[in-house]
Amino acid sequence: MYVPRFNSLTDEVEVRRLVATVGAGELITAGPDGYPLATRLPLVWDGDRVLLHMAWANPHWRSVAASTxxxxxxxxxxxYVSPGYYTSKAEHGRVVPTWNYSAVHLTGRLTVRTDHDWLRAQVGHLTDTMESGRPHPWSVDDAPAAYVDQQLKAIVGLELAVERVEGKVKLSQNRSEEDRAGVVAGLRATGLRRDADVAEAMERLPGD
Known part of the structure; x- marks a missing residue:
């Protein structure tokens, strides 16, 4: 991932917070023909491992050898950030559109896990993580054990041993304080939820 110095996200707490808040990612590996395969999956990042699962019927996992x-x-x-948001547009006009975003890339070695106990623990851990904070959290134990066992047969586990973590936060850090304030105001004015989320992330940046 290309990360200019001022966009780098290196604080481990913030990196893990972003991943936990999103709760899912695009798993990408090389297929048997050399072309990439990608599947979006819910995840739990536990220590130096990311725990995932996908449908047994998904052919993606079958191309995963040991330590892929x-x-x-x-x-x-x-x-999207419009040049019209910048106060400097009226001053000199030397502005162009851009795209603000945050991303984390986790690179490592992938292992397929098919044993029942591992799958049950992963699904339970993932469910407890996603349900935390709800007034009445649902637990895997709330479903009949036989039904859960049947469902587990329809999935396969994946464990990513993380070797490299890259974080990027591109939130107009290269602009003046006035331009950044204009972006925040412009994004909030669109009424779109995603734009408001980016504006909120901009306001949380250190120094703001």
Whole structure:
């Protein structure tokens, strides 16, 4: 991932917060014909491992050998930034459109996991993570055990041993304070949820 110095996200707490907030990523590996395969999957990042699962019927996992290199792309809020948002547009006109976004790339080695106990633990961990904060969290134990066992037969587990973490936050850090304030105001004015999320992320940047 190309990351200019001022867009680099290196704080581990913030990187993990972004990944946990999104809760899913695009798993990318090379297929048997050399072309990339990609599947979007919910995830749990636990220590130096990312735990995932996909449908047994999905052919993607069958191309994964032991320790297959893989890339997991997690993207946060993103939005189009119009030159009209910049106060500097009226001053000199030297402005162009851009795209603001946040992303984390997790690179490592992938292993397929098919054992029942691992799958049950992964699904339970993922469910508990996603349900946390709800007034009445649902638990895998709320479903009949026989039904859960049947459902587990329809999935396959994947474990990514993370070797490299790259984080990027492109939120107009290269613009003046006045231009950035204009972007925040412009994004909020669109009424789009994704634009408001980007504006909120801009306001959370250190120093703001």
């Amino acid at each position: 290199p893989a890339l997991l792309v997690v993207t946060g809020p993103e939005a």
